Amino acid sequence: MKRFVRLFVELDRTTRTTEKVAALERYFAAVPPADAAWATSVLMGRRVKRAAGTGQLREWVAEASGTPLWLVEESYDAVGDLAETLALLLPPPGPDAPPPPPLHRVMEDWILPLPELDDEATREVVETAWRHLDETERLVFHKLLTGGFRVGVGKKLVTRALAAHAGMDPAVLAHRLTGPWSPDPDTFRTLVDPDADLPDAGRPYPFLLAHPLQLDPLEPEGARELGPVSDWIVEWKWDGIRAQLIRRDEEVLLWSRGEEVVTPAFPEIEEAARLLPPGTVLDGELLAVGDDRPLPFAELQRRLGRKRVGPKILRDVPVKLLAWDLLEDGGRDARALPQAERRGALEALFRNLPERGIPLALSREVDAPDWEALARLREGARDRGVEGFMLKRRDAPYGAGRERGTWWKWKVDPLTLDAVLMYAQRGHGRRASLYTDYTFGVWDGDDLVPVGKAYSGLTDKEIRETDRWIRRHIVEKFGPVRSVEPGLVFELAFDSIRRSSRHRSGVALRFPRMARRRPDKAPAEADTLARVRALLPPAEGHGPAGPGDG
Amino acid sequence: MPSPPPTIRPTDLVVPDAGGLFVPAADLWIDPRRPVPRALVTHGHADHARSGSEHYLAAASGAEILRLRLGREISLQTLEFGEVLQVGDARISLHPAGHVLGSAQVRIEVGGDVTVVTGDYKRQPDPSAEPFELVPCRTLVSECTFGLPVYRWPDPSGVMEEVLRWWEENREAGRTSILCGYAFGKAQRLLASLTPLLGDDPPAPILVHGAVERLLPPYRQAGIHFPPTDKAGVEEARAHKGRALVIAPPSAAGTPWTRKFGPVSVGFASGWMRVRGMRRRRAGDRGFVLSDHVDWDGLMDTVEETGAERVLLTHGAATAAVRFLREERGLAAVELPREDR
Ligand SMILES: [Zn+2]
Ligand SMILES: [Zn+2]
Numbered sequence: 052m053k054r055f056v057r058l059f060v061e062l063d064r065t066t067r068t069t070e071k072v073a074a075l076e077r078y079f080a081a082v083p084p085a086d087a088a089w090a091t092s093v094l095m096g097r098r099v100k101r102a103a104g105t106g107q108l109r110e111w112v113a114e115a116s117g118t119p120l121w122l123v124e125e126s127y128d129a130v131g132d133l134a135e136t137l138a139l140l141l142p143p144p145g146p147d148a149p150p151p152p153p154l155h156r157v158m159e160d161w162i163l164p165l166p167e168l169d170d171e172a173t174r175e176v177v178e179t180a181w182r183h184l185d186e187t188e189r190l191v192f193h194k195l196l197t198g199g200f201r202v203g204v205g206k207k208l209v210t211r212a213l214a215a216h217a218g219m220d221p222a223v224l225a226h227r228l229t230g231p232w233s234p235d236p237d238t239f240r241t242l243v244d245p246d247a248d249l250p251d252a253g254r255p256y257p258f259l260l261a262h263p264l265q266l267d268p269l270e271p272e273g274a275r276e277l278g279p280v281s282d283w284i285v286e287w288k289w290d291g292i293r294a295q296l297i298r299r300d301e302e303v304l305l306w307s308r309g310e311e312v313v314t315p316a317f318p319e320i321e322e323a324a325r326l327l328p329p330g331t332v333l334d335g336e337l338l339a340v341g342d343d344r345p346l347p348f349a350e351l352q353r354r355l356g357r358k359r360v361g362p363k364i365l366r367d368v369p370v371k372l373l374a375w376d377l378l379e380d381g382g383r384d385a386r387a388l389p390q391a392e393r394r395g396a397l398e399a400l401f402r403n404l405p406e407r408g409i410p411l412a413l414s415r416e417v418d419a420p421d422w423e424a425l426a427r428l429r430e431g432a433r434d435r436g437v438e439g440f441m442l443k444r445r446d447a448p449y450g451a452g453r454e455r456g457t458w459w460k461w462k463v464d465p466l467t468l469d470a471v472l473m474y475a476q477r478g479h480g481r482r483a484s485l486y487t488d489y490t491f492g493v494w495d496g497d498d499l500v501p502v503g504k505a506y507s508g509l510t511d512k513e514i515r516e517t518d519r520w521i522r523r524h525i526v527e528k529f530g531p532v533r534s535v536e537p538g539l540v541f542e543l544a545f546d547s548i549r550r551s552s553r554h555r556s557g558v559a560l561r562f563p564r565m566a567r568r569r570p571d572k573a574p575a576e577a578d579t580l581a582r583v584r585a586l587l588p589p590a591e592g593h594g595p596a597g598p599g600d601g
Numbered sequence: 602m603p604s605p606p607p608t609i610r611p612t613d614l615v616v617p618d619a620g621g622l623f624v625p626a627a628d629l630w631i632d633p634r635r636p637v638p639r640a641l642v643t644h645g646h647a648d649h650a651r652s653g654s655e656h657y658l659a660a661a662s663g664a665e666i667l668r669l670r671l672g673r674e675i676s677l678q679t680l681e682f683g684e685v686l687q688v689g690d691a692r693i694s695l696h697p698a699g700h701v702l703g704s705a706q707v708r709i710e711v712g713g714d715v716t717v718v719t720g721d722y723k724r725q726p727d728p729s730a731e732p733f734e735l736v737p738c739r740t741l742v743s744e745c746t747f748g749l750p751v752y753r754w755p756d757p758s759g760v761m762e763e764v765l766r767w768w769e770e771n772r773e774a775g776r777t778s779i780l781c782g783y784a785f786g787k788a789q790r791l792l793a794s795l796t797p798l799l800g801d802d803p804p805a806p807i808l809v810h811g812a813v814e815r816l817l818p819p820y821r822q823a824g825i826h827f828p829p830t831d832k833a834g835v836e837e838a839r840a841h842k843g844r845a846l847v848i849a850p851p852s853a854a855g856t857p858w859t860r861k862f863g864p865v866s867v868g869f870a871s872g873w874m875r876v877r878g879m880r881r882r883r884a885g886d887r888g889f890v891l892s893d894h895v896d897w898d899g900l901m902d903t904v905e906e907t908g909a910e911r912v913l914l915t916h917g918a919a920t921a922a923v924r925f926l927r928e929e930r931g932l933a934a935v936e937l938p939r940e941d942r
Contacts, residue, residue, distance in 0.1 A: 062887065063877065118750050119929065125921045126751045131878050139751040139875065483878030 052151035056088040062202045075212030088239035102165035112137040128531045131483020134193035151183045216241035230254040255295045255306040261458035268422040285417040287437040292340035300326040316357045323409040330382030335374040345436045376412035386449035432463045465544035470579045472539040475521045485518040495580040500556045508565030540569040614716040626711045627688035643720030644704035660695045663703020665819040698722035699733030701786035716740040724899040729793040741909035746894040748922035754896045776842040777862035782870040784812035784850040792827045806841045808833035810849035
């Protein structure tokens, strides 16, 4: 535990990628596989079963430190990180405190058994841990306990450091670390053994992610960067769930981008996948479709995460996997082939499948002679119920993770509205001491009605200025939320809007963010709810909606 | 729920008004925010000592710093710690606050009733300031800069050892260590705390920013020992970069001024460094938890040990501490109106 906490501190201290990777490498070189396995698992964001509720933890800390519960909350509000707040509140351990056990013992002896224990026994374990740990160790322990471990290193950095340490190709390691593996020393030794021959059945490839296109292909700079449209495979960007369908030996597995197996929720896809030759892996977008138009994303969510789906929901929310890439062909890893060749093989594969009546379809290529024609088509995207285009470079291989320049999302321009700042809340982590999370409203008669929350889009300077304004104009407190006088107008941009019975305004915005401040506008000049509702798609149409994986 | 919240009463010995804390019996203001006929200044920090008043009253050991900051020409009367001055109906005396050199608490006695105004204070050891003196009173007006229980200071000697380790790591990596703390108070505390650890023979030169250096003479006059230092000029930077420890005000961090030192590691010494979010917002490489203000435990101890029945809190976010004193300690506690700073 001591060594892992030192790693945590080192990672926390720097924002430089090279220093983070170096700290990780030092760590992997210093600890036995039993600890390295758990560290890898935790740092990659893999969750263990939630061991203790944060509510219980707050109460126990309150009692142990003689702090009333409301003061624990006030402190959390100022610190912005619960695990840290609780560690700061606890009385320091005595001088004869026993040393902390190694990380794998902390995980296996303390944290993993907790979900099976009752409150009293859980509390005993937690208090035992506190006796062994100093302040920073407690902070890390609380993070492990509540399952939220984020220290600014993602899968990619951990993989990079571990690959360097093990002398492996990062792509091979990334593939091995995708999907389930048990964080025990034997498994871990095999994972990082360059010569190990691992059975791959069921394991997905790391997803290649698309970046939002910031360039405008119609401007000279964008045109230069992107080249002619014929260099690109263009497809419609649908609003669904990114998924990988694996058909190997007798196995069929459907993976979501969150690297979870979702096969049980989509039995019709599992059945159709048996039509594919063994040794096939498809990459695509999982959609809910009704009469050849996409259903709102929320409908798809009704199916996701189910262990069993009944006949009613199968009928109400039919789904389809729109395949747009072929990662494994005839049992061979096809990722190194150029996009155009993979596309050709994918088309050939679909020629051998029935054209209708199965929930597998080929994502169509959009034909356009030039960027102008494509831009004109894109204007109609919203009416088609799509988000825009996917652009895939014809000559590029399928890379791992977020490589720039291979795949772009060219989304339709966002919708905007002018809204008034109504509520503010402090941010978390780096922004914990500033009011950075805002709720905005529009006018409904003389009242402001909240239409959306946003916390991105401002520069640091603008955030500080807004924070200062907020502090001087607080009207009321509700827990961590502050209501402010209606005084600031912001232009909000959002990707789409849909009806919502859960919101007082009757609408929900998708991906709202602050496009800019509008100091030139008085609050009374902000938009009205009627104008916002006018942006809604027609009632029968199924516009793209709901939170997706983008 | 407790009885209706106590308020500020006309019989109080100190009354907050637009100018600051007014003492009616003595017709003077403590740390006034605007020019007044008579100002009692607890210490030389800019949020306490402002120019423009006709007459000043301050602790003798802080007088030189006050003149440096407000000008030689001010009309200044000084008091030794513990010396009693009768002003109008009030007996006034000053007592060490432990905040910075010459920082004072104000004891006001009128007809047997005693009020103490702490000014800024701390209860931790500091070799550059007179140690805090506990002054019993019925009404305590206390600062509350760090009014939450998450603010609990570690032992300063452990913090100084961390500073030395950080300096050593930086020297090994060929980086200049830039340690930032307030130019008046914190910077001198850092230097004076290094003296017993380093003696007259630091492992590499210690350089001081001009704003810090300007305030060293009054400390030396008061008998405070510093390790040998040099000014942080261009020549010195060229000669000692990659090894030196530079003591600088926080405003110097991230400015072109630091460029002459080559690769640097920037540390901040402040109570705010107790919270990770603050450390990261400061954009420094390291945070050292070292504060010249009272922490939560120190505040609660002071309230208890003075025996105060009424507690007026000021100078920070006092809402939580006020509620805690009322509900958990059964004391009459009030938050003084917040000053605009
Ligand atoms: Zn001060
Ligand atoms: Zn102050």
